[in-house]
Amino acid sequence: MCYKKEYDVIIIGAGPSGVKSALTCSKKGLKVLIIDSNGNSGGQIYRAPPKSYIKKSEKTFEENLIQLKFSEDLTKNNIDTAYNHTVWQVSPGFKIDAFNENGTIQWNTKNLIVATGTYEKIIPFDGWTTPGVIGLAACTILLKAHQTLPGNKIVLAGNGPLLISVAYYILKFGGKVDAIVDTSSKFEWIKSMISLIFNPKNFIQGISWILKIIFSRVPIYSNSLINKVSKKENGISVEIQNIKNKQIKKLTTEVLAVGHGLTPSTDISRLLKINHSYDDLKGGWIPKLDKYFKSSMKGLYIVGDGSGISGAIAAEEKGELAAYSILKDLKLIDETEFENNTSKVIKKLKRYEIFAKGIAKLNATPKSLIENISNNTVICRCEDITKKDIIHAAENGARNLNQIKSWTRFGMGPCQGRTCQYSVAKIASEHLRCNIKDLGYLTGRTPLRPFPLDKAIGDFEYEEITKVEAAPL
Amino acid sequence: MNNIDIAVIGGGINGSSTALHLAKNGLKVCVIDKDSICRGASGVNAGTLTMHMTRAKLIPFAKKGWELWMNTEKWLSNNIDVKKKNGLCLAFTEEEEKLLNERSQIRKEYGADINIISKSEALKIDPNINNKIKCAAFCEMDGYVSANQTGDAYTKALKENNVEIVENFEVSKINNLNNNYEIIDLHGGKINAKKIVLAAGVYLEKILKLVDINIKIKCFPQQLIVTERMPELLKTVITVAHGKLSLKQFENGTVLIGGGWPGKGNIENGYNETIPENLIGNMRLACHAIPNLKNSRVSRVWLGLEAETDDAMPIIGELPNLKNAFIIGSIHSGYTSGPYMGKLLSEKILGNDVDLSLFDIRRLMN
Amino acid sequence: MNLRIHDYFERGKKVKIIVNDETIEAFEGECLSVVLFITNKKNLRTSPKLKENRGMFCMMGSCQECVVLLDGKKVTSCNIFIKDGMEIKTGNLNVL
Ligand SMILES: Cc1cc2nc3c(=O)[nH]c(=O)nc-3n(C[C@H](O)[C@H](O)[C@H](O)COP(=O)(O)OP(=O)(O)OC[C@H]3O[C@@H](n4cnc5c(N)ncnc54)[C@H](O)[C@@H]3O)c2cc1C
Numbered sequence: 001m002c003y004k005k006e007y008d009v010i011i012i013g014a015g016p017s018g019v020k021s022a023l024t025c026s027k028k029g030l031k032v033l034i035i036d037s038n039g040n041s042g043g044q045i046y047r048a049p050p051k052s053y054i055k056k057s058e059k060t061f062e063e064n065l066i067q068l069k070f071s072e073d074l075t076k077n078n079i080d081t082a083y084n085h086t087v088w089q090v091s092p093g094f095k096i097d098a099f100n101e102n103g104t105i106q107w108n109t110k111n112l113i114v115a116t117g118t119y120e121k122i123i124p125f126d127g128w129t130t131p132g133v134i135g136l137a138a139c140t141i142l143l144k145a146h147q148t149l150p151g152n153k154i155v156l157a158g159n160g161p162l163l164i165s166v167a168y169y170i171l172k173f174g175g176k177v178d179a180i181v182d183t184s185s186k187f188e189w190i191k192s193m194i195s196l197i198f199n200p201k202n203f204i205q206g207i208s209w210i211l212k213i214i215f216s217r218v219p220i221y222s223n224s225l226i227n228k229v230s231k232k233e234n235g236i237s238v239e240i241q242n243i244k245n246k247q248i249k250k251l252t253t254e255v256l257a258v259g260h261g262l263t264p265s266t267d268i269s270r271l272l273k274i275n276h277s278y279d280d281l282k283g284g285w286i287p288k289l290d291k292y293f294k295s296s297m298k299g300l301y302i303v304g305d306g307s308g309i310s311g312a313i314a315a316e317e318k319g320e321l322a323a324y325s326i327l328k329d330l331k332l333i334d335e336t337e338f339e340n341n342t343s344k345v346i347k348k349l350k351r352y353e354i355f356a357k358g359i360a361k362l363n364a365t366p367k368s369l370i371e372n373i374s375n376n377t378v379i380c381r382c383e384d385i386t387k388k389d390i391i392h393a394a395e396n397g398a399r400n401l402n403q404i405k406s407w408t409r410f411g412m413g414p415c416q417g418r419t420c421q422y423s424v425a426k427i428a429s430e431h432l433r434c435n436i437k438d439l440g441y442l443t444g445r446t447p448l449r450p451f452p453l454d455k456a457i458g459d460f461e462y463e464e465i466t467k468v469e470a471a472p473l
Numbered sequence: 474m475n476n477i478d479i480a481v482i483g484g485g486i487n488g489s490s491t492a493l494h495l496a497k498n499g500l501k502v503c504v505i506d507k508d509s510i511c512r513g514a515s516g517v518n519a520g521t522l523t524m525h526m527t528r529a530k531l532i533p534f535a536k537k538g539w540e541l542w543m544n545t546e547k548w549l550s551n552n553i554d555v556k557k558k559n560g561l562c563l564a565f566t567e568e569e570e571k572l573l574n575e576r577s578q579i580r581k582e583y584g585a586d587i588n589i590i591s592k593s594e595a596l597k598i599d600p601n602i603n604n605k606i607k608c609a610a611f612c613e614m615d616g617y618v619s620a621n622q623t624g625d626a627y628t629k630a631l632k633e634n635n636v637e638i639v640e641n642f643e644v645s646k647i648n649n650l651n652n653n654y655e656i657i658d659l660h661g662g663k664i665n666a667k668k669i670v671l672a673a674g675v676y677l678e679k680i681l682k683l684v685d686i687n688i689k690i691k692c693f694p695q696q697l698i699v700t701e702r703m704p705e706l707l708k709t710v711i712t713v714a715h716g717k718l719s720l721k722q723f724e725n726g727t728v729l730i731g732g733g734w735p736g737k738g739n740i741e742n743g744y745n746e747t748i749p750e751n752l753i754g755n756m757r758l759a760c761h762a763i764p765n766l767k768n769s770r771v772s773r774v775w776l777g778l779e780a781e782t783d784d785a786m787p788i789i790g791e792l793p794n795l796k797n798a799f800i801i802g803s804i805h806s807g808y809t810s811g812p813y814m815g816k817l818l819s820e821k822i823l824g825n826d827v828d829l830s831l832f833d834i835r836r837l838m839n
Numbered sequence: 840m841n842l843r844i845h846d847y848f849e850r851g852k853k854v855k856i857i858v859n860d861e862t863i864e865a866f867e868g869e870c871l872s873v874v875l876f877i878t879n880k881k882n883l884r885t886s887p888k889l890k891e892n893r894g895m896f897c898m899m900g901s902c903q904e905c906v907v908l909l910d911g912k913k914v915t916s917c918n919i920f921i922k923d924g925m926e927i928k929t930g931n932l933n934v935l
Contacts, residue, residue, distance in 0.1 A: 037900055037918065044899060050920055052851035052868020059847055086900075089749055097749050106749070119901050131881035131894030138898035146873045147844040173844045273744055381896075381904060384888035397628045399640070403509055406516055406621040409725075413887075414701045414772045414903040419896075443775075446747055449900065450701060450770035452912065457757045457767060462565060465757045471716030471733060472785060473529050473576055701913070702887055725887065768912055 003080060003107065007033040009326060010096055010109040012087055012268065015043020017304030017315035018115035019070045024323030026077045028332040033107060034074065035082040035098060037449070041074055042067040043117055043304075044137065045312045047145035063144050088447035090114075090268050092297065099455045111299045111326050114269065115319060118262040118283065118305040121422050122158075123369045124377050124387075127229030128258070132236045136162045136259030140169065149175040151254030155238050157181035157226045158259040160363035161206070166257060167218060168209040177218045178253045181240050183260070183366050185223045195358020198351045199313070221249070225369055229256060243368045261363025262309045263422050269295065269302050270444030278437040281360040282308030284422055285441045291346065292325035293318050301325070310356035317349040370426045379427065380420045382413020390424055394431050400440045401425060414450045417442050477503050477637070479822065480656055480666035482644050482680060486515035486808055487801045488672030489627040490815025491822075493549070496634040498823055504636055505656065505664065507643035511624035513674045517777040518808045519697055519731035520620035521719045522555075524585040524612050525562040525577075525712040527806045528785065530831070532583035534817075538810035539614055545626070549812070550633075553618060553626035554724065560615025561595055562587075562712040563606045563762055570607040573714035577610040587612045599709040601763050615710045617721050617729075620808065639664065644673075647683045649795065668797040668822065675740050675780040677788070677802045684795060688837045690803060693779040694738030694745050695731070696752060698759075700769040702726030707763050718758045720766075728766060730759040736776045745776040781805070782837055789818055789832035800834060842877045854923035859930070865921045872898070872905045872916035875929075883907050883916065885931040 009025045011018045014036035026032045034041070040048035046067040055064075074081060082098065085105070089097040094112040098105055120137040122128070134142075134150065136158055142148050143166070154170060155178045156163055167177050196203040213220075227241040227248065238256055240249045262283050266276060269287035274295045276285045286308040289295055293303045301322035304315040321342055328338040373379070375388040385408050393407040401424065404410060410424055411417025417424075421442055429436040479495055481488040484506035496502045504510065522542055527535040541548065542555050562577070564570040577587045587610050595602060595609035602609075631638055642662060647669065648655035656664045673680040678690035703726050711720040718732040734755040738745030752774060760767045780803045782788060787804040801818050804810055821827045843850070843866075851867030858880055865874045872895040875883065882892035884906050896904040898917050905916045908928040916927075 039920075049848055050868045050870060052866070052920070053848040054850075056847055056849055061847070064847070089747065091746055091749070095749070119899065120897060129886070129891055129893055131883070131892050134876075134895060135897050138896060141898040142873055142876075143844075146870050147848055148873050148877060149842040149844065150876065151842065173846075378886075378889065378891075381886070381893065381902065384886050384891075393625070396625060397632070397638070398625070399509065403512065403624060406512075407625040409621070412621075412773065414770065414906075415901060416773065419902045446774045447771055450772050450903065450913075452770050453700070453756055453760060454767040454912075456753055456771065457760050460757050462761055465754050465761070468715065468717045468734075468754065470572065470714075471526065473579060770913055 001080060001082070003033070003082065003105070004031065006108045007031050007080070008109065009111045009113065010035065010094070010107055011113040011115055012096070013043065013115035013117055013304065014038070014041040014070070014081070014083070015045065015115060015117050015304060015315065016312045017319035018043070018113065019074065019319070020316040021113050021115065021303060021319035021323040022079050023073055023077055024320050025326060026079050028327050030330070030332070033080045033082060035085050035087060035096070037084065037086040039083050040067070041070040041081070044141065046070065047141055049145050049147060053147065061144070086449050088449060088451045090271060092272060094299065099451065103455055103458055111301075113301045113303055113319070113322055114306060115304045116265045116268060116306050118264050118309060119418055121260045121263045121283070121365070122258055122419070123260050123365060123423055124373055124379050125226050125228065126374055126377055129378050129381055130229050130231050130236055132254065133229055133256045133258065136166050136257045139166050139257035143169045143173060149173060150257065152176065153178050153235070153253045154255045154257060155179045155181065155251060155253045156257050159183045160259070160261050161359055162259055164206065164209050164213065167213050171212055171216050177216070178251055179219045179221060179240070180213070181221045181224045181226060183223070183225050183243065183369060184362050188362060192358040192362050195355050199355040202355070225372060226256065226258060227372065243366070260365055260369065261360070262305060264306045264308060266306065266441070267418070267444060267448050269306070270441060271446065271448070272297055272300065272444070274300070276441060279308060280364060281357055282310070291321070292342065293322045294325050309360065310353055311359070314349055314352040314356060317345050317352065320345050321349070365426065370430055373427065379423055380410035380413065380417070382415050383409045385410040387427055390427050391431050394428050399432070400438070401428070401442055402440065404428060405442060411442055416445065477501055477664065477666040479668040479670060480505060480654065480664055481670040481672055482656065483672035483674055483676070484510040484627070484638070485513050485672060485674050486511065486623065486811035487804065487815055488670065489631060490812045491670055491672060491801055491818050492636050493627070493630055493634060494816045494819035495822060496631070496636045498819070502636045503639055503664065503666065504631060505639045505642050505644060507641070509624060509640040510628050510631070510638060514777050514779055515808060515811070516620060516624050517697070517775060518620050519719055519729055520618040520808060521710060521721065521731065522616045522618065522809045523560050523710055523712055523719065524580060524587060524614055525560055525610060526716055526719060527580070527585070527809065529579045529583045530786065531805060531810060532580055532585045534810040534813055535806055536584060536614065537813040539616070541812040542616070542618060542809070550626045550629045552629060553622045555616065555618045556724065557616040558710045558721065559598060560612045560710045560712065561599060561602065562610040562714060563595070563602065564608055564714045565603070565606055565761070567607065569714040573608065573610055576714070585612060586614060599707060601707045601765060602711065603762055603764055617710060617723070618808070619723060644680065644683070649684070654798070669799070670818070670822070671792070671798070671800045672802055674802060675778040677780060677800070679740070684792065684798065686792065686834070686838065688834070689783055691781045692738070692740050693733070693781060694736045694776050695779055696734050696736040696747055696755065696774060696776055698730040698752060698755060698771055699773050700728040700766070701772040703728060703769045706765055706769070711762050713758065713762065718755070718762060720759050720762060728769065730755055732758065738776055738778055740778060745778070747774055747776065784836070787814070787832045788834045788837065789814055790821065790829040790834065793835055793838070854921060856921060856925040856927060858927045867921055867923065869921045870917060871907070871919040871921055871927070874921060875916060880929065883929045
């Protein structure tokens, strides 16, 4: 693709939110670029299969159809796409720096929509670093995008709706689920089902999935967590503990997929120093935005799950609202059209948010999960920082996440704390008996993903770089 | 908080070192910071302890600082990683060779044990450097500190010496009462002390205004780049003739690329931002010096703010027209010499005879 | 049981890759981390201090646990797609 240097709107993230905002903007003639590090549109939820996979017949499944529609719509509307491009830096104004296999590229825009979604929250436990233990979200990507079962025998653990959907897909694709280990009780599920009424489509789908799981006689351990995992000769041994009566059950399996809900990806909003507020039901820290998802920085919008977890359908509404707001600012729609368009969307979004809140309650991190972490459990996987190290820093006087980071090196590895920031904050706030908000969040830093130096520097002559002025003596 | 002899405003390397030495001499000291101990320049700097980049006139002080760093267990704490390394300063062109010769000679005159060595000698000391160099300057007095641990180490030492640590206290007013200073923060909190030390880093200009002294302190936002853990890529601390590179590999395998390439930033809201072209320039220079470095991935870039006076020399000593008020800051390569400069100032405050005339603030007041 | 699901998609042609001197068969264009995972090559990197084995974890390019050496360079295997003859090294990447 031949890119322009400057676009009317640039969108980072080609999931449902990004795609919807791209389509809405381009319909009014704006020149739009959408960037994604994946090889296609779809985001994580509708992730496309690898390019080499060729669709067989008419036989298909819903996520794949949605993804195909995204691709088709983007092409039809002449939206430039930069797939396989990893954004490593965003600066105000806006400059977007990315790299791909061949090198680096920079784009400019006055309107930036960040639609970078979420990461999975996984609360540590003994042995969670054992190869063979993966995220529930990773498991869905294996199943739906890569059309691969992770193993012959799988235990699913954690909480929330992903447990059900992953179990359903494993069974649908002919796999075997050894057990479902859920921190919630059946009663909590029934309570949250009430909010599902606000989303009848998902409600019916959910019920049919649950029925499939029940008919397949998958053992379900409610009110339970994974106490410990250890490597076995041909698989892993999983220790399941009931939160209430502390009873332990041991299983041997091949793969454990575990997840405790989602947390918004705030890498870019933190980098741009937008104010954030804490909302556990929305997944943790979220950027402060107006009701059209506009931030305090001119031209910057944050949509989709990155603005607070509320799911794929709500993500589209958020993307659409941001797009209308840009169109209004650029005077491409007038006040009345703006009001008409947005009021409908806002109404729909409100309904989904009630639904999302119900779901979020299932994903609230139960205290027992944090209390269950033992002192020698690795929390920061990149740097091998244990719970003990974090508590030690807190005892020595570290009072916020950035301080704990510099004293322990947690979050200084290549993942930059994305995997463990949430758990470290929970552990520290528990230990210091302080509100998690008071610990703050890690300062946003570039590169947003590890940046290969050879790509960064490209080919150069020494003379080109030495035009620097010598430091004074 | 009562009976404070001395309140140090600003808990960076300079303020904390001053406080620590004062406390060791029996005074009741408190350190006040608007953030936390060593979270400013002193916690985010490159931690290079090199003579090759030190301002010539400050070499004698940097040498003393270097020695203190090499013995932290004696006066600071045992929880900070310090490593002695050989230092090589490289020249890649004839022009740079000339510059290196000149500069090394001047630094030598000020007491640094720097010698020019041939290309083959340099490659013997560190075979990883680019064999296109013309020559190098060698100095045994070099090394590094893991600067991110500074806050941890100083917090521990200050506490052990009964220094009161007051964090999240942004001083916004200083009242000079008879024989007593009243220090007030943004939220109306108050601390009384008989003497004060201003050690507010890049905020010195702002804090000096509170005691009616107006001088200019420039703020330089600088970028630093660190790679992920790598196998051994270099054995020495690398710098270059024109001074725009500092490069070293920590024990944990990460390589830190610095050299004072500017980013954007200001002290008003603490906002800072990298300049991509400067990152790339800095990375290119680093990869030119150590060609194998290009196989690594950058894991983090950050910025720190450095303070500089009009003549680029430090301000250390008594404040004029005020009683019992002192200042320390704007020291180039200030992390290296900070522990010693703090000690010097503490001796001055204790009434000992130390010559700080080189750093007198009055030279900057018109 | 074959872990690959063939109901919906046709995969690329069969190719061979080399993982730590061992040859494995895979389909062209498949995701490297997935292929390693299902062929029981789950140990990808060694952690820096505890020297533990680590493997594929998040599948979103975020966690960095699935790094391997491809042509001598560190890459996250979850966004690498199989090409014939690829040479992969896993294990103690920090001292390689
Ligand atoms: C990126 C970078 C790299 C560097 N690399 C090196 C190097 O390799 N080697 C070397 O020797 N030197 C290096 N330096 C220089 C060195 O870091 C500084 O000279 C030194 O740390 C300055 O220490 P300080 O105590 O004066 O200031 P700071 O460390 O900035 O401390 C000042 C403190 O004052 C506090 N403060 C400010 N205003 C108020 C207020 N109103 N109320 C309360 N508290 C307040 C601040 O929060 C801060 O903690 C580098 C600097 C930077 C920025």
